[in-house]
Amino acid sequence: MNKPCEPERLRQLRDALLTGLVERDLPVRLALIASLAGEHLLMVGPPGTAKSLVARRLHLAFAKSSYFERLLTRFTVPEELFGPLSIKGLEEDRYERLTEKYLPSASIAFLDEIFKANSAILNSLLTLLNEREFDNGTRRDKTPLIAVIGASNELPESEDLDALFDRFLLRVHVGAVSKAGFSDLISLRGHAAPDVPESLKLTDVDVAAIQVAAEKVQVPDDVVSLLGALREWCGAESIQVSDRRWRKIVKLLQVSALTNGREIVSIWDCWLLQHCLWNKAEDRAKIYEWYAARVGASAAMDPAKLTRIVASWEGRLKADQSSRSQMRDKSGQLLFKGSDGKQTSKHIGPTQAKRAHESLYLAPLRSLNNNGYGEIQDRTNGGKGYTNKELDDLIIIDPQRGNRIQFSDFQQRHAYLVERSNWHMKDAELPPMMEPTQHKKSHIDDCLGQLDDVKNQVINYQEKLNQHLQGIELEIKTHLWVTADFMLPAANNLKQTQKNVETLLARVSKTREGFQLLPREVDFVQPTEDEAEEEAVAP
Numbered sequence: 001m002n003k004p005c006e007p008e009r010l011r012q013l014r015d016a017l018l019t020g021l022v023e024r025d026l027p028v029r030l031a032l033i034a035s036l037a038g039e040h041l042l043m044v045g046p047p048g049t050a051k052s053l054v055a056r057r058l059h060l061a062f063a064k065s066s067y068f069e070r071l072l073t074r075f076t077v078p079e080e081l082f083g084p085l086s087i088k089g090l091e092e093d094r095y096e097r098l099t100e101k102y103l104p105s106a107s108i109a110f111l112d113e114i115f116k117a118n119s120a121i122l123n124s125l126l127t128l129l130n131e132r133e134f135d136n137g138t139r140r141d142k143t144p145l146i147a148v149i150g151a152s153n154e155l156p157e158s159e160d161l162d163a164l165f166d167r168f169l170l171r172v173h174v175g176a177v178s179k180a181g182f183s184d185l186i187s188l189r190g191h192a193a194p195d196v197p198e199s200l201k202l203t204d205v206d207v208a209a210i211q212v213a214a215e216k217v218q219v220p221d222d223v224v225s226l227l228g229a230l231r232e233w234c235g236a237e238s239i240q241v242s243d244r245r246w247r248k249i250v251k252l253l254q255v256s257a258l259t260n261g262r263e264i265v266s267i268w269d270c271w272l273l274q275h276c277l278w279n280k281a282e283d284r285a286k287i288y289e290w291y292a293a294r295v296g297a298s299a300a301m302d303p304a305k306l307t308r309i310v311a312s313w314e315g316r317l318k319a320d321q322s323s324r325s326q327m328r329d330k331s332g333q334l335l336f337k338g339s340d341g342k343q344t345s346k347h348i349g350p351t352q353a354k355r356a357h358e359s360l361y362l363a364p365l366r367s368l369n370n371n372g373y374g375e376i377q378d379r380t381n382g383g384k385g386y387t388n389k390e391l392d393d394l395i396i397i398d399p400q401r402g403n404r405i406q407f408s409d410f411q412q413r414h415a416y417l418v419e420r421s422n423w424h425m426k427d428a429e430l431p432p433m434m435e436p437t438q439h440k441k442s443h444i445d446d447c448l449g450q451l452d453d454v455k456n457q458v459i460n461y462q463e464k465l466n467q468h469l470q471g472i473e474l475e476i477k478t479h480l481w482v483t484a485d486f487m488l489p490a491a492n493n494l495k496q497t498q499k500n501v502e503t504l505l506a507r508v509s510k511t512r513e514g515f516q517l518l519p520r521e522v523d524f525v526q527p528t529e530d531e532a533e534e535e536a537v538a539p
Contacts, residue, residue: 005210007261010480012200017057019194023181024050026483027172030275031058033481034170035108035147036202036210037255039248040129042114042150042165044281045174054174055110055149060193062146063201068106072116081121082134089137096137104134107146107204114150115161122164129167146207155280169248170275173284210255217254218264225302226270226294230277233290239283249276260480267295268475271482292489295468303497303504306461309454310507316447317514323437336430340420343433350425353385360385360424364407364416366397385424388417438521451512458508462501469494 010032017028027043031054034041043051052069059067070081079085083102089095099105111117117125128134132145156165177185227246234241256269273291278284327335327343335343339351353360362379363386369376376394386394392408407413416422472494476487 005213005259005261007259007478007480009200010259013061013196013202014480016194016196016200017061020188021050021053021057022185022188023177024054024174027051027054027174028057029481029483030170030172030272031055031147031149032061033252033256033259033272035061036207036259037169037214037252038146038207038211039169039252040148040150040167042152042168042171043174044152044155044171046153046176049174049176051149051151051174052110052112055108055151057194058147058149059108060196061200061202062107062207063198063203065107065146066101066105066144068101068103068109069112070103070110071112072114074116074118076116076118076121078121078124082124094137096139099134099136099141104128104136104141104143107144109145109148110151111148112151113153115152115154115156115164117161117164119160122160126163126167129164144204146204165279166242166245169245169252170272171278171284172275173281210258211251214251214254214258217257217262219250219254220264222267223253223265223270226267229294229302230273230287230290234277234287237283237286239277239279239287241277245276249273252276256481260478266475268479268482271479271486292486292493295490295493303461303500306454306458306504307500310458310504310511313447313451313454313511314507317511320437320439320518321514324434325437326432327435335433337433338430339423339425344430347430348427349430351428351430352423353426355385355387358387360387361391361417362386362422362424363391363394364396364410364422366399367407368395368397368404380424436519438519440521444515444518444520447515448512451508451515455505455508455512458501458505462498462505465494465498465501469498 014029014032017032018025021028027041031041035058043054045051055069056067059065070076072081079097081103083097083099083104086094086096086098097104103109124135128143128145129148132143133140134143135141150168156162227250231241231246252272253265253269256272257263257265260269270291274284274288277287329335329343329345333345334347335345336347336349338344338346338349363376363381365379367376367379368374381390392406394407395404396407396410397403398405398410410416469491472491473487476482476484476490
Protein backbone atom coordinates (compact mmCIF):
# COMPACT_ATOMS: atom_id res chain seq x y z
CA MET A 1 0.00 0.00 0.00
CA ASN A 2 1.31 3.46 -0.92
CA LYS A 3 2.30 5.75 1.91
CA PRO A 4 0.19 8.95 1.99
CA CYS A 5 3.25 11.22 1.82
CA GLU A 6 5.27 9.19 -0.68
CA PRO A 7 6.69 11.86 -3.07
CA GLU A 8 6.20 9.81 -6.25
CA ARG A 9 2.55 9.14 -5.43
CA LEU A 10 1.94 12.83 -4.78
CA ARG A 11 3.81 13.75 -7.95
CA GLN A 12 1.61 11.49 -10.04
CA LEU A 13 -1.47 12.87 -8.30
CA ARG A 14 -0.38 16.46 -8.94
CA ASP A 15 0.38 15.78 -12.60
CA ALA A 16 -2.96 14.01 -13.06
CA LEU A 17 -4.77 17.09 -11.73
CA LEU A 18 -2.88 19.25 -14.24
CA THR A 19 -4.02 17.24 -17.25
CA GLY A 20 -5.72 19.45 -19.82
CA LEU A 21 -4.99 22.75 -18.06
CA VAL A 22 -3.09 25.66 -19.60
CA GLU A 23 -0.88 27.82 -17.35
CA ARG A 24 -2.67 26.75 -14.18
CA ASP A 25 0.27 24.75 -12.82
CA LEU A 26 0.88 27.12 -9.90
CA PRO A 27 -2.73 27.37 -8.58
CA VAL A 28 -3.10 23.58 -8.67
CA ARG A 29 0.20 23.05 -6.82
CA LEU A 30 -0.76 25.61 -4.18
CA ALA A 31 -4.26 24.19 -3.80
CA LEU A 32 -2.87 20.69 -3.21
CA ILE A 33 -0.14 21.71 -0.71
CA ALA A 34 -2.70 23.92 1.10
CA SER A 35 -5.10 20.99 1.53
CA LEU A 36 -2.31 18.68 2.76
CA ALA A 37 -1.27 21.29 5.33
CA GLY A 38 -4.85 21.91 6.49
CA GLU A 39 -4.87 25.42 5.04
CA HIS A 40 -6.90 27.33 2.47
CA LEU A 41 -6.07 28.99 -0.85
CA LEU A 42 -7.27 32.37 -2.11
CA MET A 43 -7.22 33.05 -5.85
CA VAL A 44 -7.50 36.66 -6.98
CA GLY A 45 -8.17 37.53 -10.61
CA PRO A 46 -10.72 38.50 -13.23
CA PRO A 47 -13.68 36.28 -14.15
CA GLY A 48 -13.16 33.45 -16.61
CA THR A 49 -9.68 32.44 -15.48
CA ALA A 50 -10.51 28.88 -14.39
CA LYS A 51 -10.55 29.57 -10.66
CA SER A 52 -13.54 27.30 -10.07
CA LEU A 53 -11.93 24.65 -12.27
CA VAL A 54 -8.90 24.53 -9.96
CA ALA A 55 -11.21 23.83 -7.00
CA ARG A 56 -13.04 21.08 -8.88
CA ARG A 57 -9.72 19.50 -9.85
CA LEU A 58 -8.63 19.57 -6.21
CA HIS A 59 -11.80 17.71 -5.27
CA LEU A 60 -10.67 14.87 -7.55
CA ALA A 61 -7.54 14.37 -5.41
CA PHE A 62 -9.55 12.98 -2.49
CA ALA A 63 -11.42 9.71 -2.19
CA LYS A 64 -15.03 9.73 -0.98
CA SER A 65 -14.98 13.48 -0.56
CA SER A 66 -17.90 15.87 -0.89
CA TYR A 67 -17.80 19.14 -2.82
CA PHE A 68 -19.62 22.43 -2.29
CA GLU A 69 -19.58 25.49 -4.52
CA ARG A 70 -21.34 28.82 -4.14
CA LEU A 71 -21.17 32.36 -5.53
CA LEU A 72 -21.54 34.92 -2.74
CA THR A 73 -23.24 38.29 -3.05
CA ARG A 74 -24.01 41.03 -0.58
CA PHE A 75 -27.45 39.46 -0.23
CA THR A 76 -26.31 35.87 0.41
CA VAL A 77 -28.18 34.49 3.41
CA PRO A 78 -26.91 31.84 5.85
CA GLU A 79 -29.30 29.23 4.39
CA GLU A 80 -27.43 29.31 1.08
CA LEU A 81 -24.15 28.31 2.75
CA PHE A 82 -25.05 26.40 5.89
CA GLY A 83 -28.39 24.83 4.96
CA PRO A 84 -32.05 25.57 5.74
CA LEU A 85 -33.49 25.56 9.21
CA SER A 86 -34.95 22.25 10.32
CA ILE A 87 -38.76 22.54 10.51
CA LYS A 88 -38.89 19.56 12.81
CA GLY A 89 -36.29 21.16 15.02
CA LEU A 90 -38.25 24.37 15.23
CA GLU A 91 -41.35 22.41 16.23
CA GLU A 92 -39.30 21.01 19.08
CA ASP A 93 -37.87 24.46 19.99
CA ARG A 94 -34.47 23.64 18.49
CA TYR A 95 -32.76 26.09 16.16
CA GLU A 96 -30.85 23.71 13.88
CA ARG A 97 -29.91 23.58 10.23
CA LEU A 98 -30.02 20.73 7.77
CA THR A 99 -26.38 20.86 6.69
CA GLU A 100 -26.28 17.83 4.38
CA LYS A 101 -24.93 18.86 0.95
CA TYR A 102 -24.06 22.31 2.26
CA LEU A 103 -20.77 23.85 3.36
CA PRO A 104 -20.65 22.23 6.86
CA SER A 105 -20.69 18.77 5.22
CA ALA A 106 -18.18 19.51 2.44
CA SER A 107 -14.61 18.23 2.20
CA ILE A 108 -13.59 20.67 -0.53
CA ALA A 109 -15.43 23.94 -1.06
CA PHE A 110 -15.20 26.72 -3.61
CA LEU A 111 -16.53 30.11 -2.52
CA ASP A 112 -16.56 32.61 -5.36
CA GLU A 113 -16.51 36.33 -4.59
CA ILE A 114 -15.84 35.39 -0.99
CA PHE A 115 -15.30 38.98 0.13
CA LYS A 116 -18.94 39.70 -0.60
CA ALA A 117 -19.64 37.76 2.62
CA ASN A 118 -21.89 39.81 4.92
CA SER A 119 -22.01 40.00 8.68
CA ALA A 120 -24.83 37.45 8.84
CA ILE A 121 -22.55 34.66 7.69
CA LEU A 122 -19.10 35.99 8.52
CA ASN A 123 -18.67 34.68 12.08
CA SER A 124 -19.85 31.16 11.22
CA LEU A 125 -17.60 31.17 8.16
CA LEU A 126 -14.55 32.22 10.18
CA THR A 127 -15.12 29.47 12.74
CA LEU A 128 -15.56 26.87 10.03
CA LEU A 129 -12.38 27.96 8.20
CA ASN A 130 -10.20 28.10 11.29
CA GLU A 131 -11.51 25.37 13.61
CA ARG A 132 -13.29 23.13 11.06
CA GLU A 133 -16.34 23.35 13.31
CA PHE A 134 -19.87 24.61 12.81
CA ASP A 135 -22.23 25.89 15.48
CA ASN A 136 -25.55 24.19 14.76
CA GLY A 137 -28.04 25.28 17.38
CA THR A 138 -26.64 24.33 20.77
CA ARG A 139 -24.11 21.92 19.25
CA ARG A 140 -20.69 22.60 17.83
CA ASP A 141 -20.18 19.94 15.17
CA LYS A 142 -16.89 18.82 13.66
CA THR A 143 -16.85 19.18 9.88
CA PRO A 144 -14.99 17.06 7.28
CA LEU A 145 -13.56 20.21 5.68
CA ILE A 146 -10.11 19.69 4.13
CA ALA A 147 -9.71 23.01 2.33
CA VAL A 148 -11.64 25.99 1.04
CA ILE A 149 -10.66 27.58 -2.25
CA GLY A 150 -11.72 31.20 -2.15
CA ALA A 151 -11.91 33.43 -5.18
CA SER A 152 -12.34 37.13 -5.73
CA ASN A 153 -11.98 39.64 -8.52
CA GLU A 154 -10.31 42.04 -6.10
CA LEU A 155 -8.80 42.25 -2.63
CA PRO A 156 -10.98 43.28 0.33
CA GLU A 157 -11.18 46.96 1.17
CA SER A 158 -13.20 46.80 4.38
CA GLU A 159 -11.38 46.18 7.66
CA ASP A 160 -14.31 43.92 8.64
CA LEU A 161 -12.96 41.41 6.13
CA ASP A 162 -9.34 41.43 7.33
CA ALA A 163 -9.92 38.40 9.57
CA LEU A 164 -11.42 36.47 6.65
CA PHE A 165 -8.53 37.47 4.38
CA ASP A 166 -6.06 36.30 7.03
CA ARG A 167 -7.64 32.81 7.12
CA PHE A 168 -6.20 32.11 3.66
CA LEU A 169 -2.57 31.19 4.26
CA LEU A 170 -1.82 30.76 0.57
CA ARG A 171 -2.69 33.44 -1.95
CA VAL A 172 -2.17 33.57 -5.70
CA HIS A 173 -3.06 35.95 -8.48
CA VAL A 174 -4.66 34.22 -11.47
CA GLY A 175 -4.59 36.13 -14.73
CA ALA A 176 -5.58 35.43 -18.31
CA VAL A 177 -3.56 32.92 -20.32
CA SER A 178 -0.46 34.49 -21.84
CA LYS A 179 0.14 35.03 -25.55
CA ALA A 180 2.49 32.03 -25.58
CA GLY A 181 -0.19 29.75 -24.14
CA PHE A 182 -3.13 31.08 -26.13
CA SER A 183 -2.84 28.57 -28.98
CA ASP A 184 -2.90 25.70 -26.46
CA LEU A 185 -5.96 27.24 -24.82
CA ILE A 186 -8.08 27.43 -27.96
CA SER A 187 -7.07 23.91 -28.98
CA LEU A 188 -8.75 22.47 -25.87
CA ARG A 189 -12.04 20.70 -26.48
CA GLY A 190 -14.76 20.15 -23.91
CA HIS A 191 -14.50 20.13 -20.13
CA ALA A 192 -13.60 16.50 -19.52
CA ALA A 193 -12.31 15.82 -16.03
CA PRO A 194 -8.96 14.06 -15.78
CA ASP A 195 -8.88 10.39 -14.90
CA VAL A 196 -7.34 10.23 -11.42
CA PRO A 197 -6.70 6.59 -10.40
CA GLU A 198 -8.24 5.60 -7.10
CA SER A 199 -4.83 4.36 -5.96
CA LEU A 200 -3.53 7.92 -6.04
CA LYS A 201 -6.45 9.57 -4.28
CA LEU A 202 -6.02 10.61 -0.66
CA THR A 203 -8.37 9.92 2.22
CA ASP A 204 -9.08 11.91 5.36
CA VAL A 205 -6.83 9.44 7.20
CA ASP A 206 -4.00 10.11 4.73
CA VAL A 207 -4.26 13.87 5.21
CA ALA A 208 -4.31 13.51 9.01
CA ALA A 209 -1.27 11.20 8.86
CA ILE A 210 0.64 13.73 6.78
CA GLN A 211 -0.10 16.55 9.21
CA VAL A 212 0.92 14.45 12.24
CA ALA A 213 4.15 13.29 10.59
CA ALA A 214 4.97 16.85 9.52
CA GLU A 215 5.15 17.95 13.15
CA LYS A 216 8.32 15.86 13.52
CA VAL A 217 10.08 17.52 10.58
CA GLN A 218 13.00 19.61 11.79
CA VAL A 219 13.34 23.31 11.03
CA PRO A 220 17.11 23.98 10.82
CA ASP A 221 18.90 27.12 11.93
CA ASP A 222 19.36 28.17 8.31
CA VAL A 223 15.61 28.37 7.78
CA VAL A 224 14.94 29.94 11.20
CA SER A 225 17.53 32.60 10.38
CA LEU A 226 15.93 33.26 7.00
CA LEU A 227 12.44 33.54 8.52
CA GLY A 228 13.73 35.92 11.19
CA ALA A 229 15.40 38.13 8.57
CA LEU A 230 12.27 38.05 6.42
CA ARG A 231 10.11 39.03 9.39
CA GLU A 232 12.30 42.09 10.01
CA TRP A 233 12.24 42.96 6.30
CA CYS A 234 8.44 42.67 6.21
CA GLY A 235 8.24 45.03 9.17
CA ALA A 236 10.49 47.55 7.41
CA GLU A 237 8.35 47.26 4.25
CA SER A 238 5.10 47.71 6.26
CA ILE A 239 3.90 44.23 5.29
CA GLN A 240 1.79 43.15 8.26
CA VAL A 241 2.16 39.45 9.15
CA SER A 242 0.58 38.12 12.35
CA ASP A 243 2.40 35.76 14.73
CA ARG A 244 -0.33 33.19 14.06
CA ARG A 245 0.46 33.38 10.36
CA TRP A 246 4.19 32.78 10.95
CA ARG A 247 3.37 29.62 12.92
CA LYS A 248 1.12 28.38 10.12
CA ILE A 249 3.89 29.11 7.63
CA VAL A 250 6.32 26.91 9.56
CA LYS A 251 3.76 24.08 9.50
CA LEU A 252 3.36 24.55 5.75
CA LEU A 253 7.14 24.33 5.26
CA GLN A 254 7.23 21.14 7.34
CA VAL A 255 4.52 19.59 5.15
CA SER A 256 6.45 20.69 2.06
CA ALA A 257 9.62 18.98 3.31
CA LEU A 258 7.76 15.81 4.34
CA THR A 259 5.95 15.46 1.03
CA ASN A 260 9.28 15.83 -0.74
CA GLY A 261 10.68 12.92 1.24
CA ARG A 262 12.78 14.91 3.70
CA GLU A 263 12.93 15.09 7.48
CA ILE A 264 14.36 18.61 7.47
CA VAL A 265 12.95 21.79 5.93
CA SER A 266 15.21 23.10 3.17
CA ILE A 267 15.80 26.55 1.76
CA TRP A 268 13.90 25.44 -1.36
CA ASP A 269 10.71 24.83 0.63
CA CYS A 270 10.82 28.52 1.49
CA TRP A 271 9.93 29.30 -2.12
CA LEU A 272 6.33 29.02 -0.87
CA LEU A 273 6.79 32.11 1.32
CA GLN A 274 6.08 34.48 -1.56
CA HIS A 275 2.54 33.07 -1.69
CA CYS A 276 1.93 33.37 2.06
CA LEU A 277 2.99 36.88 3.06
CA TRP A 278 1.63 39.42 0.61
CA ASN A 279 -1.33 41.63 1.39
CA LYS A 280 -1.04 43.69 -1.78
CA ALA A 281 -0.41 42.15 -5.19
CA GLU A 282 2.77 44.17 -5.72
CA ASP A 283 4.28 42.84 -2.48
CA ARG A 284 4.51 39.28 -3.82
CA ALA A 285 7.17 40.24 -6.39
CA LYS A 286 9.20 42.05 -3.71
CA ILE A 287 9.07 39.03 -1.39
CA TYR A 288 10.06 36.77 -4.29
CA GLU A 289 13.06 38.95 -5.12
CA TRP A 290 14.11 39.06 -1.45
CA TYR A 291 13.98 35.27 -1.23
CA ALA A 292 15.63 34.64 -4.62
CA ALA A 293 18.58 36.79 -3.58
CA ARG A 294 19.09 34.62 -0.48
CA VAL A 295 18.75 31.08 -1.77
CA GLY A 296 22.43 30.53 -0.99
CA ALA A 297 22.34 31.95 2.52
CA SER A 298 22.52 30.01 5.76
CA ALA A 299 22.33 30.79 9.46
CA ALA A 300 26.09 30.75 10.03
CA MET A 301 27.08 31.70 6.49
CA ASP A 302 24.91 34.65 5.61
CA PRO A 303 26.86 36.49 2.86
CA ALA A 304 25.72 39.87 4.19
CA LYS A 305 26.97 38.91 7.66
CA LEU A 306 30.30 37.70 6.26
CA THR A 307 30.65 40.94 4.30
CA ARG A 308 30.12 42.97 7.48
CA ILE A 309 32.74 40.88 9.29
CA VAL A 310 35.31 41.36 6.53
CA ALA A 311 34.56 45.10 6.33
CA SER A 312 35.09 45.32 10.09
CA TRP A 313 38.52 43.70 9.75
CA GLU A 314 39.42 46.03 6.90
CA GLY A 315 38.52 48.98 9.10
CA ARG A 316 40.63 47.57 11.93
CA LEU A 317 43.61 47.13 9.60
CA LYS A 318 43.26 50.68 8.32
CA ALA A 319 43.22 51.97 11.90
CA ASP A 320 46.35 49.96 12.75
CA GLN A 321 48.10 51.14 9.58
CA SER A 322 47.33 54.81 10.28
CA SER A 323 48.19 54.56 13.96
CA ARG A 324 51.22 56.62 15.00
CA SER A 325 53.33 56.34 18.16
CA GLN A 326 56.21 58.32 19.62
CA MET A 327 59.61 57.04 18.62
CA ARG A 328 62.09 55.67 21.16
CA ASP A 329 65.85 55.29 21.09
CA LYS A 330 67.66 52.00 21.55
CA SER A 331 67.32 52.21 25.32
CA GLY A 332 63.58 52.85 25.13
CA GLN A 333 63.67 56.59 25.83
CA LEU A 334 61.05 58.73 24.08
CA LEU A 335 62.39 60.89 21.23
CA PHE A 336 61.43 64.44 20.36
CA LYS A 337 61.89 66.61 17.30
CA GLY A 338 64.36 69.45 17.75
CA SER A 339 64.09 72.75 15.91
CA ASP A 340 66.72 71.50 13.51
CA GLY A 341 64.49 68.59 12.59
CA LYS A 342 66.74 66.06 14.27
CA GLN A 343 65.66 63.68 16.99
CA THR A 344 66.61 64.15 20.60
CA SER A 345 65.72 62.50 23.87
CA LYS A 346 65.31 65.94 25.53
CA HIS A 347 61.73 67.08 25.75
CA ILE A 348 62.69 70.76 26.29
CA GLY A 349 64.71 72.61 23.68
CA PRO A 350 65.05 75.82 21.70
CA THR A 351 62.21 76.38 19.26
CA GLN A 352 61.19 79.34 17.15
CA ALA A 353 59.14 81.70 19.28
CA LYS A 354 55.67 82.74 18.15
CA ARG A 355 53.35 85.62 18.87
CA ALA A 356 49.67 85.03 18.16
CA HIS A 357 50.69 82.04 16.04
CA GLU A 358 53.09 84.17 13.98
CA SER A 359 56.74 83.08 13.83
CA LEU A 360 59.25 85.54 15.29
CA TYR A 361 62.69 86.55 13.99
CA LEU A 362 65.77 88.55 14.98
CA ALA A 363 66.39 91.92 13.44
CA PRO A 364 68.93 91.74 10.55
CA LEU A 365 72.47 92.91 11.21
CA ARG A 366 72.90 96.62 10.53
CA SER A 367 69.21 97.33 10.99
CA LEU A 368 68.56 100.95 11.80
CA ASN A 369 66.52 102.47 14.59
CA ASN A 370 63.17 104.04 13.76
CA ASN A 371 64.79 107.47 13.37
CA GLY A 372 67.02 106.03 10.67
CA TYR A 373 70.18 106.75 12.64
CA GLY A 374 72.18 104.24 14.55
CA GLU A 375 72.04 100.54 14.33
CA ILE A 376 69.75 98.36 16.43
CA GLN A 377 71.83 96.78 19.17
CA ASP A 378 69.23 94.39 20.58
CA ARG A 379 68.25 92.10 17.69
CA THR A 380 65.65 90.41 19.95
CA ASN A 381 63.58 93.59 20.22
CA GLY A 382 63.68 93.43 23.97
CA GLY A 383 62.93 89.72 23.90
CA LYS A 384 59.76 90.25 21.87
CA GLY A 385 61.23 89.36 18.47
CA TYR A 386 59.93 90.60 15.13
CA THR A 387 57.03 89.34 13.08
CA ASN A 388 57.23 89.23 9.28
CA LYS A 389 55.43 92.55 8.99
CA GLU A 390 57.62 94.19 11.63
CA LEU A 391 60.73 93.01 9.78
CA ASP A 392 59.39 94.38 6.48
CA ASP A 393 59.00 97.81 8.07
CA LEU A 394 62.66 97.92 9.19
CA ILE A 395 65.29 99.94 7.32
CA ILE A 396 68.49 97.98 6.75
CA ILE A 397 71.83 98.67 5.10
CA ASP A 398 72.15 96.43 2.06
CA PRO A 399 75.29 94.34 2.72
CA GLN A 400 76.15 94.23 -1.01
CA ARG A 401 75.50 97.81 -2.13
CA GLY A 402 75.76 99.62 1.18
CA ASN A 403 72.62 101.70 0.57
CA ARG A 404 69.63 101.95 2.82
CA ILE A 405 66.59 99.87 1.82
CA GLN A 406 63.43 98.62 3.43
CA PHE A 407 63.65 94.98 4.47
CA SER A 408 60.59 94.15 2.34
CA ASP A 409 62.72 95.12 -0.74
CA PHE A 410 65.73 93.05 0.36
CA GLN A 411 66.62 90.59 -2.42
CA GLN A 412 67.80 88.00 0.13
CA ARG A 413 64.65 88.34 2.23
CA HIS A 414 63.49 84.71 1.77
CA ALA A 415 66.95 83.29 2.48
CA TYR A 416 67.08 85.37 5.66
CA LEU A 417 63.73 84.03 6.88
CA VAL A 418 64.58 80.35 6.38
CA GLU A 419 67.99 80.61 8.04
CA ARG A 420 67.60 79.20 11.58
CA SER A 421 70.23 81.51 13.02
CA ASN A 422 67.90 84.44 12.26
CA TRP A 423 65.02 82.97 14.26
CA HIS A 424 64.06 84.32 17.66
CA MET A 425 64.32 81.21 19.84
CA LYS A 426 63.05 80.20 23.27
CA ASP A 427 63.00 77.01 25.28
CA ALA A 428 59.72 75.07 24.94
CA GLU A 429 58.20 71.62 24.85
CA LEU A 430 59.51 69.84 21.79
CA PRO A 431 57.04 67.95 19.59
CA PRO A 432 57.30 64.17 19.76
CA MET A 433 58.96 62.27 16.93
CA MET A 434 56.20 60.09 15.49
CA GLU A 435 56.41 56.90 13.47
CA PRO A 436 54.01 54.14 12.44
CA THR A 437 53.00 52.24 15.57
CA GLN A 438 55.04 49.12 16.14
CA HIS A 439 52.51 46.47 17.14
CA LYS A 440 53.07 43.67 19.58
CA LYS A 441 53.68 40.29 18.05
CA SER A 442 50.83 38.84 20.12
CA HIS A 443 48.39 41.41 18.65
CA ILE A 444 49.36 40.63 15.05
CA ASP A 445 49.31 36.86 15.65
CA ASP A 446 45.87 37.11 17.26
CA CYS A 447 44.51 39.11 14.31
CA LEU A 448 46.00 36.67 11.81
CA GLY A 449 44.46 33.74 13.70
CA GLN A 450 41.01 35.34 13.71
CA LEU A 451 41.32 36.21 10.03
CA ASP A 452 42.19 32.59 9.29
CA ASP A 453 38.91 31.63 11.00
CA VAL A 454 37.02 34.15 8.86
CA LYS A 455 38.76 32.87 5.74
CA ASN A 456 37.77 29.29 6.62
CA GLN A 457 34.16 30.41 7.11
CA VAL A 458 34.16 32.01 3.66
CA ILE A 459 35.75 28.91 2.10
CA ASN A 460 33.22 26.61 3.81
CA TYR A 461 30.39 28.82 2.62
CA GLN A 462 31.87 28.81 -0.88
CA GLU A 463 31.89 25.01 -0.88
CA LYS A 464 28.25 24.86 0.23
CA LEU A 465 27.37 27.41 -2.40
CA ASN A 466 29.01 25.30 -5.09
CA GLN A 467 27.05 22.28 -3.89
CA HIS A 468 23.85 24.36 -4.05
CA LEU A 469 24.68 25.41 -7.60
CA GLN A 470 25.52 21.89 -8.75
CA GLY A 471 22.32 20.44 -7.32
CA ILE A 472 19.94 23.27 -8.12
CA GLU A 473 18.51 21.73 -11.30
CA LEU A 474 17.73 18.44 -9.60
CA GLU A 475 16.39 20.15 -6.46
CA ILE A 476 13.93 22.34 -8.34
CA LYS A 477 13.03 19.79 -11.00
CA THR A 478 12.10 17.16 -8.41
CA HIS A 479 10.48 19.53 -5.89
CA LEU A 480 6.73 18.90 -5.75
CA TRP A 481 5.70 22.50 -5.19
CA VAL A 482 8.39 24.75 -6.69
CA THR A 483 7.66 25.64 -10.32
CA ALA A 484 10.35 25.12 -12.96
CA ASP A 485 10.52 28.82 -13.86
CA PHE A 486 12.39 29.44 -10.61
CA MET A 487 15.43 27.50 -11.86
CA LEU A 488 16.94 30.31 -13.95
CA PRO A 489 16.65 33.19 -11.41
CA ALA A 490 17.82 30.89 -8.61
CA ALA A 491 20.87 29.82 -10.63
CA ASN A 492 21.66 33.41 -11.63
CA ASN A 493 21.42 34.61 -8.03
CA LEU A 494 23.62 31.77 -6.82
CA LYS A 495 26.21 32.56 -9.50
CA GLN A 496 26.21 36.23 -8.50
CA THR A 497 26.58 35.25 -4.85
CA GLN A 498 29.42 32.95 -5.93
CA LYS A 499 31.22 35.92 -7.53
CA ASN A 500 30.61 38.03 -4.44
CA VAL A 501 32.10 35.32 -2.24
CA GLU A 502 35.17 35.06 -4.49
CA THR A 503 35.64 38.82 -4.09
CA LEU A 504 35.12 38.45 -0.34
CA LEU A 505 37.79 35.74 -0.18
CA ALA A 506 40.25 38.02 -2.00
CA ARG A 507 39.48 40.82 0.46
CA VAL A 508 40.15 38.53 3.42
CA SER A 509 43.50 37.47 1.92
CA LYS A 510 44.49 41.09 1.24
CA THR A 511 43.51 42.10 4.77
CA ARG A 512 45.53 39.23 6.22
CA GLU A 513 48.55 40.28 4.16
CA GLY A 514 48.13 43.83 5.48
CA PHE A 515 48.30 42.61 9.10
CA GLN A 516 51.40 40.55 8.29
CA LEU A 517 53.14 43.69 6.99
CA LEU A 518 52.38 45.83 10.05
CA PRO A 519 55.50 47.16 11.84
CA ARG A 520 56.39 44.87 14.71
CA GLU A 521 57.58 45.95 18.13
CA VAL A 522 61.22 45.09 18.89
CA ASP A 523 62.64 44.46 22.34
CA PHE A 524 64.80 47.27 23.65
CA VAL A 525 68.35 46.27 24.60
CA GLN A 526 70.56 47.90 27.16
CA PRO A 527 73.05 50.14 25.30
CA THR A 528 76.78 49.54 25.69
CA GLU A 529 78.90 52.11 27.52
CA ASP A 530 80.13 53.57 24.21
CA GLU A 531 76.57 53.87 22.91
CA ALA A 532 75.49 55.47 26.18
CA GLU A 533 78.28 58.05 25.87
CA GLU A 534 77.25 58.80 22.28
CA GLU A 535 73.67 59.31 23.44
CA ALA A 536 74.84 61.62 26.20
CA VAL A 537 76.78 63.94 23.85
CA ALA A 538 74.10 63.90 21.18
CA PRO A 539 72.70 67.42 20.54
